[in-house]
Amino acid sequence: MSIGNMSKGMFRHHLALKAGKAAAVATRLSRRGGGTALPGLIALSVAPDVVARLSRQLKGGLIVVSGTNGKTTTCRILDTLLSRAGWLPIRNTAGSNMMRGITSSLIARTGFLGRMPPGESLVGLFEVDEAALPGVLEAVDARQVLLLDLFRDQLDRYGEVATVARLWRDALKRLGPTTLLVANADDPLVANVALESGLPTCFFGIEVAPLPGVPGHAGDVKACPRCGSEISYMSVVFGHLGAYACTKCDFSRPALEVCARNIDDAGMSGSSFTLRAGKTESNVSLPLPGLYNVYNALGAAAIAAARGMPADGIARSLEMVTPAFGRMECLDIRGRSVYLALAKNPAGLNEVLRTVLHGGEPLHLLAMLNDKTADGHDVSWIWDSDVEMLAQHVESVVFSGTRAEDIALRFKYALALPADDSWWIDRDSRKAFEIALSSTPHGGTLYIVPTYTAMLDVRGVLARLGHVKTYWEG
Numbered sequence: 001m002s003i004g005n006m007s008k009g010m011f012r013h014h015l016a017l018k019a020g021k022a023a024a025v026a027t028r029l030s031r032r033g034g035g036t037a038l039p040g041l042i043a044l045s046v047a048p049d050v051v052a053r054l055s056r057q058l059k060g061g062l063i064v065v066s067g068t069n070g071k072t073t074t075c076r077i078l079d080t081l082l083s084r085a086g087w088l089p090i091r092n093t094a095g096s097n098m099m100r101g102i103t104s105s106l107i108a109r110t111g112f113l114g115r116m117p118p119g120e121s122l123v124g125l126f127e128v129d130e131a132a133l134p135g136v137l138e139a140v141d142a143r144q145v146l147l148l149d150l151f152r153d154q155l156d157r158y159g160e161v162a163t164v165a166r167l168w169r170d171a172l173k174r175l176g177p178t179t180l181l182v183a184n185a186d187d188p189l190v191a192n193v194a195l196e197s198g199l200p201t202c203f204f205g206i207e208v209a210p211l212p213g214v215p216g217h218a219g220d221v222k223a224c225p226r227c228g229s230e231i232s233y234m235s236v237v238f239g240h241l242g243a244y245a246c247t248k249c250d251f252s253r254p255a256l257e258v259c260a261r262n263i264d265d266a267g268m269s270g271s272s273f274t275l276r277a278g279k280t281e282s283n284v285s286l287p288l289p290g291l292y293n294v295y296n297a298l299g300a301a302a303i304a305a306a307r308g309m310p311a312d313g314i315a316r317s318l319e320m321v322t323p324a325f326g327r328m329e330c331l332d333i334r335g336r337s338v339y340l341a342l343a344k345n346p347a348g349l350n351e352v353l354r355t356v357l358h359g360g361e362p363l364h365l366l367a368m369l370n371d372k373t374a375d376g377h378d379v380s381w382i383w384d385s386d387v388e389m390l391a392q393h394v395e396s397v398v399f400s401g402t403r404a405e406d407i408a409l410r411f412k413y414a415l416a417l418p419a420d421d422s423w424w425i426d427r428d429s430r431k432a433f434e435i436a437l438s439s440t441p442h443g444g445t446l447y448i449v450p451t452y453t454a455m456l457d458v459r460g461v462l463a464r465l466g467h468v469k470t471y472w473e474g
Helices: 008-029 038-046 050-055 071-084 099-108 133-139 161-173 188-197 291-306 311-318 346-356 380-384 404-413 429-438 452-464
Strands: 062-066 088-091 122-128 144-147 180-184 201-206 231-238 241-246 258-265 271-277 280-286 327-333 336-341 363-368 394-400 423-425 445-450
Touching: 008 038, 008 050, 008 099, 038 050, 038 099, 050 099, 050 133, 062 071, 062 133, 071 088, 071 122, 071 291, 071 311, 088 099, 099 122, 099 133, 122 133, 133 161, 144 188, 144 291, 161 188, 180 188, 180 291, 188 201, 201 241, 201 291, 231 291, 231 346, 258 291, 271 291, 271 311, 280 291, 280 311, 291 311, 291 346, 336 346, 336 452, 346 380, 346 445, 363 404, 363 429, 363 452, 380 404, 394 404, 394 429, 404 423, 429 445, 429 452, 445 452
Parallel strands: 062 122, 062 144, 088 122, 144 180, 180 201, 201 258, 336 445, 363 394, 363 445, 394 423
Antiparallel strands: 231 241, 258 271, 271 280, 327 336
């Protein structure tokens, strides 16, 4: 098409693509990042409808994944499942999950003429920030929307979880019946949003034997999201996730279409469970540790099942997944096993700590707390985390990050500091890593537990030392 025959909108679209691609090249050449956000930011400023135009080229449709915890890992799992089923996923692999990150990922896959690769199997798979979800759903025509969970996270940015739930509910009500919603039934907030959306919905969750309990410190649902009365839990998996029912109205956990039962948690080795999808059951050995990864696997399995993948194929594919960067990623460094375990809110930190404690061995830790914009400036959430479970289990610990002293104080009040004073504070990520590694015996395991930007910092250190690729290359 010549410039003379090109509409103004199409001209701006092509100009946006060229500008975005130029920004990506410049970012990488200047070594200021991987071009995961800036190209999209520039392209959107030139043509605000660039995402809508590009997403329409995805013949296999678009999948959107959102939630407080688990987005990146779930997308990685789903990438594996879809790829083995013959789909060709395009996704924001580096975790840049605002509109600009999605735009950057789409631009990166366009050719010289601004076209996506041809074929019916091309599918968009994008993790989306909780607060950005309404805007993304307005801009694209999502074929499936996966909602994982809602926990307290960055209160200075998001506000309370009920606020995010209302944003989601209003956004979903504007979607048409061709969109399938896949929702975590074990989260009362997510379940209520799904039920009120009016969309066709597939619910997933974990089946456990009834065991009366109450949500812990990290639980955010004490009252029915529908009528405000007390909510009763028949069982709690973690946080506020479990089987529940309102004591006044008829709100309760919806029936599960995809679920896990008979879970055998093997700690850092992963877990095994029986996967039920519809009427079919399969045994699964998931190589990702933690109950939270069982939820991530179930959400991915539900999407794959909705796209026609058979249950036995889903089960076999789940056994081949690998961790996303910084999410229980395991490295072999100088004779030690080094795990990077992102923890950015009370629920996430609690589950990471429970997982690393599973084996019972004395722990060697590098705890990193940042308060940058992507982490949230309010770090008071560490006092809602159950750090007390570490008492008498820590052999050495190094504290780092912009708020290193705060996390050290939290350990002190939790009685989780080593008895022989084998603990240090160093805000420099490189120095902190070297101290933590040297404090871990040869053949031992070092657990690095960072918030989001701290994880990027220490992973940058490891990349410069040659132990990993940069996160946008992985």
